[in-house]
Amino acid sequence: FFISGRRWAMAMEPAGYLPVGSGGFQPVQVSRAGGASLRLQQSRRAVVAAVSLIACAAAIVGVTLGGGLKQVSGGAARPAFMAIAEAYSAQITATTQMKAEAPADGPTTYCIDGEGYAKPTGGSISVSRVHGMSNLDHYYYLSIMGEVGHQVKAILEGSDGYSRDWTSYGSIWTDKIHNEKARGDGIVDYLQVQDQQTGEIAYFRFPCGEGAINPKDHSAAKEGAPSAECFDKGKSEGFRKHTGGSLSISKVNGIGALKHCYYLSMMGTVGHRLTAVLEGEDGYHRHWKGYGSIYSECIHMNNADGGRDDTRDFVQVQDEMTGEIAYFEWPCREEHTGKLRSGDGHEREFPPQCPQKYAGLGLAKDVCIGDGAGCALCIDGNGYCKPTGSSMSVSKVDGIGGLDDYYYLSVMGAVGHQLRVVLEATDGYTRKWTSYGSIWTDKIHKPSKGGRVPEAVDHVQVQDMVTGEIAFFKFPCEVDGQEQGFPVKKGEDALPAPPAPAAESVPAQSVPAQSVPAQSV
Numbered sequence: 063f064f065i066s067g068r069r070w071a072m073a074m075e076p077a078g079y080l081p082v083g084s085g086g087f088q089p090v091q092v093s094r095a096g097g098a099s100l101r102l103q104q105s106r107r108a109v110v111a112a113v114s115l116i117a118c119a120a121a122i123v124g125v126t127l128g129g130g131l132k133q134v135s136g137g138a139a140r141p142a143f144m145a146i147a148e149a150y151s152a153q154i155t156a157t158t159q160m161k162a163e164a165p166a167d168g169p170t171t172y173c174i175d176g177e178g179y180a181k182p183t184g185g186s187i188s189v190s191r192v193h194g195m196s197n198l199d200h201y202y203y204l205s206i207m208g209e210v211g212h213q214v215k216a217i218l219e220g221s222d223g224y225s226r227d228w229t230s231y232g233s234i235w236t237d238k239i240h241n242e243k244a245r246g247d248g249i250v251d252y253l254q255v256q257d258q259q260t261g262e263i264a265y266f267r268f269p270c271g272e273g274a275i276n277p278k279d280h281s282a283a284k285e286g287a288p289s290a291e292c293f294d295k296g297k298s299e300g301f302r303k304h305t306g307g308s309l310s311i312s313k314v315n316g317i318g319a320l321k322h323c324y325y326l327s328m329m330g331t332v333g334h335r336l337t338a339v340l341e342g343e344d345g346y347h348r349h350w351k352g353y354g355s356i357y358s359e360c361i362h363m364n365n366a367d368g369g370r371d372d373t374r375d376f377v378q379v380q381d382e383m384t385g386e387i388a389y390f391e392w393p394c395r396e397e398h399t400g401k402l403r404s405g406d407g408h409e410r411e412f413p414p415q416c417p418q419k420y421a422g423l424g425l426a427k428d429v430c431i432g433d434g435a436g437c438a439l440c441i442d443g444n445g446y447c448k449p450t451g452s453s454m455s456v457s458k459v460d461g462i463g464g465l466d467d468y469y470y471l472s473v474m475g476a477v478g479h480q481l482r483v484v485l486e487a488t489d490g491y492t493r494k495w496t497s498y499g500s501i502w503t504d505k506i507h508k509p510s511k512g513g514r515v516p517e518a519v520d521h522v523q524v525q526d527m528v529t530g531e532i533a534f535f536k537f538p539c540e541v542d543g544q545e546q547g548f549p550v551k552k553g554e555d556a557l558p559a560p561p562a563p564a565a566e567s568v569p570a571q572s573v574p575a576q577s578v579p580a581q582s583v
Contacts, residue, residue, distance in 0.1 A: 173270035177345035180266060180275075187214075187255050187264040190339060192347035193241070200243040202268075205339060205349050206234040206255055210382045213258040221250040232382045233337050235349055288389050290376065295393035298324070300490060304388035309336075309379050311390050316360070322368045323360035328379050330354060335382040343373045364392070412488075412521045413438045413534045438521060440539035449533045454481070454524050456535050460508075467511040469537075473501040473524055480527040489518040 172180035174191045181188035186209045194201040208214040210232050218226045222245055228234050242249055253266040270276050291302040293313060303310040308331045316323040330336045332354045340348040342364060350356045356379075362368030364375045377390040416437035418430065430439050430447040439447040441458060448455035457472040475481045477499050485493040485506065491514055495501050510516035522535040 171265040171267055171274045173267040173274035173276055175269045175276065177347065179341060182264050182275075185262060185264055186260075187257065187262060189253065189255065189264075189266050190341065190347060190349075191268065192345070194238070198238070200241060201238040202241045203239065204234070204236045204253070205347075206236070207337070207339075207380075208232060208255070208257050209260070210380070210385045212260065214255065215258055216253060216255045218251055218253050220245070220252075221248075222246065224249070224251070232335075233351075235351070290389035290391040292390065292394035293392040298392055302390055304379075304386075307386055307388055308384075309381065309386060309388035311377065311379065311388075313392070315363075320360065322363055324363055326356075326358040326361065326377070328352075328356040328358075330379070330381050330386075331384070334384065336379060337382055338377060338379045340375055340377045342370070342375045344371055346370060346373075346375070412486075412536070415440055415536060415540055418539065438534035438536040440536045442538045447535055452531065452533055453479075453529075454526060454531065454533045456522065456524065456533075458537060461505070465505070467508060468505040469508055470506065471501070471503045471522070473503070475499060475524070475526055476528070479529065482525045482527055484523045485520055486523075487514070487518045487520045489515045491518065491520070 170182055172182055174180050177192050179190045188207045190205040192203050206214060206216050213231055214234055215229045216227065216234055224245060226239060228236055251268045254263065256263045267274050291304065293300060299313055299315055301312045310329045312327040314325050328336060328338050334354060336352050336356055338350045338356050348361055350358055362370055364370055364373050375392055378387060380387045414437050416432040416439050429445060430441050431450055432439050433449060439449060441447055444458060444460055446457045453476045455474045459470045461468040473481060473483055480498050481501055483495045483501055493506060495503055507514055509518040520537045523532065525532045
């Protein structure tokens with residue numbers, strides 16, 4: 063409307079003025095043909111100006127909505143990349159010069175070829191790199207971890223002018239980063255990460271180059287991986303809890319159409335922000351965040367069922383409010399494989415079994431006695447056990463009928479004293495009770511019932527919380543020939559037969575016959 067109005071106004075302007083006889087002036091109007099030509103020229107100028115404005119606006123919108131993707135025309139490196147590259151080169155040169163005086167010194171730039179994890183020695187900043195899969199195979203992603211609650215800023219600069227930056231608190235999970243499939247072979251990406259609170263800076267490079275530290279040359283086998291709660295191979299479901307901490311993990315395998323997956327439920331303190339990172343030895347990677355708890359989506363099995371090689375998965379869970387960190391892995395490392403474990407996954411060394419002693423009519427085996435402090439009293443089936451000189455005793459009663467899958471314990475102690483009872487089994491089954499003077503437990507699943515393994519042994523510790531007295535019990539008794547550090551059962555069947563008496567020659571003697579008088583009854 064503005065352009066049309068302007069054209070109309072200009073078309074109505076007089077071309078000039080001529081004098082008239084009365085001393086005045088008369089306007090001279092532009093002819094129709096001349097007005098049309100003028101309007102056409104101005105119309106062309108207006109169209110050109112409009113197109114130019116639209117092009118500029120489109121360019122501004124494109125840059126604004128690009129999400130940080132800035133590609134310099136012709137693939138030239140940005141000044142920021144050149145600054146990082148020059149600092150990297152100077153660092154390599156300085157490091158090379160210092161190696162003669164300090165051979166242990168090395169560059170502070172870490173690098174990752176492909177997927178992997180890198181963390182400068184003594185620093186708080188770490189980076190994990192993982193490739194996209196399937197239709198996302200032209201991207202990669204970075205998981206950047208720093209100090210809990212500290213503002214972290216990360217800048218990525220590519221040798222082709224590609225640039226991204228992110229800012230967050232404690233950790234950063236980047237969005238899509240285009241890789242060489244999208245940007246061309248031969249590119250180099252430098253990553254600078256800075257803790258905005260402490261000023262700590264860490265440099266990373268993808269791929270590796272001369273002088274950079276490759277973390278694969280410093281594997282867990284060489285440097286030692288952190289201690290982790292674990293699941294044995296073939297027993298890959300269950301619950302594990304970090305010793306003395308608040309963080310725990312439950313692992314469940316998928317079934318049926320989901321048998322190629324497993325799922326993790328990670329628990330922490332209510333309301334605390336949690337971060338969990340899963341890294342497989344084959345480069346497999348997953349990353350989650352949540353508050354109080356995290357439930358993962360499908361995680362591919364670390365074997366042929368999940369389309370992966372037989373490998374180990376390692377999980378780090380961190381409470382970002384307290385800084386607490388817990389580690390979990392499966393399968394267990396060789397030195398931890400096949401260990402007896404409690405219900406929370408901790409390795410257990412249970413007390414040895416006491417020499418069996420029985421009391422009662424005919425030395426009935428439903429009443430056992432013994433020390434009970436440095437070893438565990440045992441009983442098979444129903445029965446009663448009491449350590450010698452102790453105030454505490456345990457009675458075991460098997461359920462019958464509809465309760466045949468369970469057994470119950472009656473624990474007696476000193477009147478008014480608080481008692482604490484902990485049951486931990488060799489298959490990880492666990493129960494706990496606390497009361498005063500006496501405890502009648504609820505249902506306890508028998509071995510082979512309720513999903514338990516048939517050969518499980520239940521260990522019970524009873525403690526008087528007033529006097530500190532402790533007694534140990536176990537059900538059932540160990541059988542002959544079974545190891546695991548327990549003395550064998552001393553039942554009748556295990557006793558060796560007594561030796562036959564030595565044969566002696568005894569002269570035959572005649573016994574005189576005696577007459578016995580008949581008696582009437």
